[in-house]
Amino acid sequence: MRIEAWRIYQALSLIAALTLLAWPLPDSYAPWQPQWVAMILIFWMSVRPEKAGFGMAWAAGLLSDLVTGSWIGIHVLSYCLIVFLCLRFYRVLQLSSTLQKTFPVGFLLVLHMGYLHLFSIFLSNIDPGLLYWASLPTSLLVWPILHHLMKKIPVGETPMI
Amino acid sequence: MLWRKLISSLILAIVLVSVDYRYAVVDRAAPLVDLVVQPIVTASSLPQQFFDWIYTHYRGVEELIEENRVLRQQLLEDVFWAQSVGALEAENRRLRTLAQLDVPAHSQRVLVAEVTKINTSAFRQTITINRGTRDGTYVGQPVLDERGVVGQISSTSLFQSTVLLVTDVSHALLVRNARTDDRYLAHGNGQGLTLRFVPRHNDLEPGDVLLTSGLDDTYPEQHLVGRITQVTAQPGRDFLEADVQAEAQLHRNREVLLVWHRKPAEEAGDAD
Numbered sequence: 001m002r003i004e005a006w007r008i009y010q011a012l013s014l015i016a017a018l019t020l021l022a023w024p025l026p027d028s029y030a031p032w033q034p035q036w037v038a039m040i041l042i043f044w045m046s047v048r049p050e051k052a053g054f055g056m057a058w059a060a061g062l063l064s065d066l067v068t069g070s071w072i073g074i075h076v077l078s079y080c081l082i083v084f085l086c087l088r089f090y091r092v093l094q095l096s097s098t099l100q101k102t103f104p105v106g107f108l109l110v111l112h113m114g115y116l117h118l119f120s121i122f123l124s125n126i127d128p129g130l131l132y133w134a135s136l137p138t139s140l141l142v143w144p145i146l147h148h149l150m151k152k153i154p155v156g157e158t159p160m161i
Numbered sequence: 162m163l164w165r166k167l168i169s170s171l172i173l174a175i176v177l178v179s180v181d182y183r184y185a186v187v188d189r190a191a192p193l194v195d196l197v198v199q200p201i202v203t204a205s206s207l208p209q210q211f212f213d214w215i216y217t218h219y220r221g222v223e224e225l226i227e228e229n230r231v232l233r234q235q236l237l238e239d240v241f242w243a244q245s246v247g248a249l250e251a252e253n254r255r256l257r258t259l260a261q262l263d264v265p266a267h268s269q270r271v272l273v274a275e276v277t278k279i280n281t282s283a284f285r286q287t288i289t290i291n292r293g294t295r296d297g298t299y300v301g302q303p304v305l306d307e308r309g310v311v312g313q314i315s316s317t318s319l320f321q322s323t324v325l326l327v328t329d330v331s332h333a334l335l336v337r338n339a340r341t342d343d344r345y346l347a348h349g350n351g352q353g354l355t356l357r358f359v360p361r362h363n364d365l366e367p368g369d370v371l372l373t374s375g376l377d378d379t380y381p382e383q384h385l386v387g388r389i390t391q392v393t394a395q396p397g398r399d400f401l402e403a404d405v406q407a408e409a410q411l412h413r414n415r416e417v418l419l420v421w422h423r424k425p426a427e428e429a430g431d432a433d
Contacts, residue, residue: 019201022201022204022278023205053166054166054170057170058170061174063198063201065187066194067202069287071178071285072177072187073174073175073176077178080174084167120284124285124330
């Protein structure tokens, strides 16, 4: 069995995102850290929607939970939802340019963060406050750059249908 | 097909969350989890290590000599204070014996541990340290740093342990106001600590220093926990609420101090 090259890039980019997620930042910078894993997931869903599906969501989710030390399964829920929406509305992601993609990506990230926010209030009674949303603008600023750089690697994009 | 995949995934994930929430599966399987996570965590700490290396490598000799001098002075001062503490303790012991009170048994061993991982989750406030049962750690062991109380060990494996920080929502400890001697229960709230259900007209002011009371079986007495930043009295409610900022550098620690602390009664019960 031959492993396709893009699979390796996919795994590497996921590991890189997880490494950034685990990066211990000072308290004042931590809320501004972009949602790396979610963005990498959305990127792969936009270029290989038929291949990078729920399997990637599960891998990204389980590893995110372990790395951040939260209860296992929490990130999985959110990532599965993202993957579902990406698959259901794949044309929106596929047919738009890098900049246009920012809008659906922003929407998915709001969903992801809102969901984690709900969980943190529900399970551990923590209200992180308004600063919690600080990672949204930084994510949206980073997204075009990330997308542009990721496009440089041979991702073997699925032709538009 | 898509719907079916989504729903089965969601159900499975919800089952996972509830099982882990209820039975702390991941904490129990810590050694196995570390096998998977450690490479990622090590990689993420590389930039920091790199900068540290550069910093130590290119620091001037004068700077090091100066630092050495300051540290020596500090050590001298600390030794002086430590000696006077010893004398005070002996005197205290003598007085307590005269007054026919229980003599507090001090059998404290300490060990420095390195912080290997800081969990960044919004849900739980924990750190991982590089000491485990091999070094004699136990669940419920107090962890301090040079400023104050960090937390207690919540799970321990052969080579490392997880420390639940005092700011975690599932953590509470008995504290004593250094100014008034009043005792309170300090709950973690994710960012700091909170004193809840403090009776109104209780003498509590911002800036008050809270120490461990020594009344719980976990923490040794007289260690700094935090300072009160804000006291709120909501109209219509019978109780005050006070916010406390933890004194220990919970998320910036590189090294912490493990303390072997047992109540005298427990120690007598231990047949070791």
